[in-house]
Amino acid sequence: MPQPRSRTRKSPAKKSGAKRTTKRTTGGRAASxxxxxxxxxxxxxxxxxxxxxxxxxxxxxxxxxxxxxxxRGDANELVSNLVSRGRKQTEDLLKDLERLLEPARRRAAASxxxxxxxxxxxxxxxxxxxxxxxxxAGGPGAPISAYDQLTASQVKxxxxxxxxxxxxxxxTQEKRGKARKSILADIETRLK
Numbered sequence: 001m002p003q004p005r006s007r008t009r010k011s012p013a014k015k016s017g018a019k020r021t022t023k024r025t026t027g028g029r030a031a032s033x034x035x036x037x038x039x040x041x042x043x044x045x046x047x048x049x050x051x052x053x054x055x056x057x058x059x060x061x062x063x064x065x066x067x068x069x070x071x072r073g074d075a076n077e078l079v080s081n082l083v084s085r086g087r088k089q090t091e092d093l094l095k096d097l098e099r100l101l102e103p104a105r106r107r108a109a110a111s112x113x114x115x116x117x118x119x120x121x122x123x124x125x126x127x128x129x130x131x132x133x134x135x136x137a138g139g140p141g142a143p144i145s146a147y148d149q150l151t152a153s154q155v156k157x158x159x160x161x162x163x164x165x166x167x168x169x170x171x172t173q174e175k176r177g178k179a180r181k182s183i184l185a186d187i188e189t190r191l192k
Contacts, residue, residue, distance in 0.1 A: 038100050039100055039126065039129060039130065039133075042093070042096055042097060042100055042133060043133060045093060045096070046093065046133060046136060046137060049089065049093070052082075052086070054079070054083050057079055057082055057083070058079055061075040061078055061079050062075070090137065090138065093137050093139075094134075094137060094139045094140075097130065097133060097134050097137060097139060100130060101127075101130045101134070101145060104123055104126050104127055104130060104145075104146075105127075105145060105146060107123055108123040108127065108146045108149055109146070109149070123146070124150070124154055127145050127146055128157075128158055130145065131143070131144055131145050131158065132161060135161065135162075135166070142169065142173070143162050143166035143167075143169055143170055144158050144170060147170075147173060147177075148177060148178075152180050152182050152183050155170075155174075155180075155183050156182070156183060156186050159183075159186060159187065159190060162190075164190075164191055167187050167190055167191055168191070170183075170187060171184065171187045171188075171191075174187070
């Protein structure tokens with residue numbers, strides 16, 4: 001026997017509120033997934049690229065000239081073309097990196113004031129990975145992104161991959177900023 005239908009209705013406000021919550025959650029996951037895919041695509045582009053110094057290219061071409069395989073003029077033109085193409089590729093990779101970093105920086109800056117620790121911790125892994133990729137590509141900028149929003153333990157966890165010159169930059173930035181003794185001591189230890 002069929003059951004009678006209930007005549008109670010849900011309030012429209014409750015229905016729309018539920019939909020909005022779902023959309024926000026889904027949108028956040030989608031943005032995070034897109035960000036992860038973009039970082040992975042950038043990392044893959046770096047892995048596919050070949051990095052050769054101008055000196056190494058010049059050395060190989062000079063050897064070819066010495067052996068009579070090419071003329072000096074052709075060699076100079078070849079080196080010039082390779083270097084200019086390499087610079088263009090580096091500039092393109094850096095633009096892609098900046099495009100990837102910008103949303104994370106905006107989220108970190110906006111979240112630091114409103115949400116605080118949870119937002120900073122959520123942005124920590126992508127920012128650390130982006131910093132590592134930027135340093136690997138030889139990009140300009142501070143050694144550690146969003147430095148002023150990071151805790152001492154987050155800063156200390158990122159010091160491991162830095163060169164001595166980058167460590168000195170971080171030391172100067174820390175001294176001018178919060179001057180946290182634990183970070184300064186860790187930097188001094190790594191500089192020895």
